[in-house]
Amino acid sequence: MDIDVVLQSFGLISRWQVMLACLVGVIWGMFVGVTPGLTGIMAVVIALPFTFFFEPQTAIALLLGIYVTAIYGGSVTAIMIATPGTPNAAATLLDGYPMACQGKARQALEMALYASVTAGVVSTVVAMTIFPIVATFALRFGAPEIFALIVFSITIIAGVSGDSLIKGFIAAALGFLLATVGQDPIHGSSRFTFGLHELQGGMHILTVLVGLFTIPEIIVRGVEAYRAKVKVTVGEMGPSLTWRQYFRYFPTYMRSSAAGSLIGALPGLGGSPAAFLGYFIAQRFSKHPERFGKGELEGVAGAESGNNAVCGPALVPMMSLGIPGDTTTAVLMGALIVHGLSPGPMLFTNNPQFVYSVFLLLFVCLVMLLVIGYGVVRMARWVVEVPTQILFPVVLIFATFGTYAVRGSMIDVISMFGVGILGFAMRTQGIPAAPFAIAFILGPLFENEFRKSLIISQGSLEIFVSSAISVTFLLLAVASAVATVYLHWRLKGTEGEKMMQA
């Protein structure tokens, strides 16, 4: 990294117009993130036409502000009202919402914010310093390697299955099945569309997540509120996160950021798998894996580190190779092209100052996220003060408008209520929702990479053990699954003994 070039880049961004654009982007991104139904990509697309009148740095500052902040914004509603604002926040919900119910909402929100910023800084430093290496390494990931990585992530299902592994596996099978609705990823054949053309594109992630987590919560809270006959609230904000608590999970930020950075650098995966992988790694290395899913601060740290670590590395293949990592970076790439900059190997050679200015802007966005996010944490106090009998009807309306807004389709709203009723039925019998959600998110990637690999190998399974990367991930997946099942049965035995002695 050439220091002179970095200093010149610093000169490019240290202008009030760039800072103002960044601030506007952060505020707009936060607003979009906390609004269910509005996704980060939608926010970037809405802002894109305005950037045509800006200089490249100002334009990219606005878009990066939205991109970075919307990911955190989605976690606020996930923690406070069990409604993920964006799909990336689903993993945060698993421990964030139980924490809010236990009166620790402030700690969950602050941990989500600080973990997001920490992971953002770490991953941007990584992306900036090993820019060419990351791009080259990411290129070595073909379909079998990505498949092996997804298999490794899927082993998390056993870890979040709660008290009964068999129920967790049933939930995961249901989630995978729901993910097969729509067109077959390879041939385009219709599967379970029941003649409805709206289902050809499959069920949207946000539709399923809102249905799975929000609707059952509304039903259960409705019964509670009716029974209580008095003003009841979600919980209390509780105490702030202490510095000691923040530093305790520093290794978790690093591990989950590394996982998120790897996912970010791989084209086509995005933030949701990164969040689950970050959560999974946090659980694997935790001293208390059994607390995950029940309101564990480390779970929030892992999930948020994972999904925010995607931002910086996702820009690397886009700028260095001209391959966008996800849809948002594809729109960012479009913005660069509009401004006469051609992403690809020549961008770094011809305009290195611009490349580094983008990374520096990410740091500026993260600092602004810290300030704006802290304000949002303080405002979240209003949510916990609203009585349940008012809050949850309001959440129902938000969820319905938001789900419709994602694709402008009533089928999505019907699907949301359908999945909601299924989620409620599962909840009454202790069938966990988390394996369902993970399977739904990772299912399409799993099938797509599996079948692509088989096409490449002409049906031979040997392709999955033909490269060191895929073998490593598959071995890790086996080891992880065996360890989880063993720990689960050992824990079950210990609990049983305690019960017998009681």
Add this chain to the structure above:
Amino acid sequence: MEPPFDNGGEEPEGAGDGGVSVAGAPSRRSELPPVGLETITYRGDVIAGAICLITALAGYFIVVPAWVYVPAQFKGTINSPALMPQALFMLMGLFSTVYLLRSIDKYRRSDRQGLAPLSDWALAAGTIGICLAYLGAIYVVGFPVASALCLVAAQYFFGERRWGVILAIAILLPGLLWLFFVKIALIVLPTPMIPFLDFADLVGALEGVFETAAFFFEGGFTA
């Protein structure tokens, strides 16, 4: 870990003699929480296991052949679009069978079974009913009006009795959401069956009234 109150509010399996308190020993029954909607019971496990197994069998033998289109050249090959759904239904069937058999075994061995009070189920059904009525109302009267009606019904059902609060939220929230989604985010809401309740038309009509008034006050007719 098996749920501690798995047999429906009775003592956990293994405590005492097959779930029944040892004579003379103080019963722990009073310390146990009552059976609620989220209390896992063996009876419920048996029902859930049976439903899952039926779903898996129906999925494999009926739904996949009927609703997955498989081009002739891919039938029975590893590249078939039906491969993944079939494999998943098979796995689900396998897991459901294990779940069902284990639940039946535990159900037989426990002496008494709990069931959540009917009133809890009725309340849950009421909330689901409000959700479904809301869904139907969206088609009939449109998003904003249906949302307002749903807010009134849901708040009242959940126990809110201050009509000022109920009505203020029922009017303001759908209005604000409509303004944001339709006017700012430019999302087209579905047209209701009863056209005069289309919020866009109502607002359009109001805008027309204001424009006419402005035209009149500016001396439009005299000019």
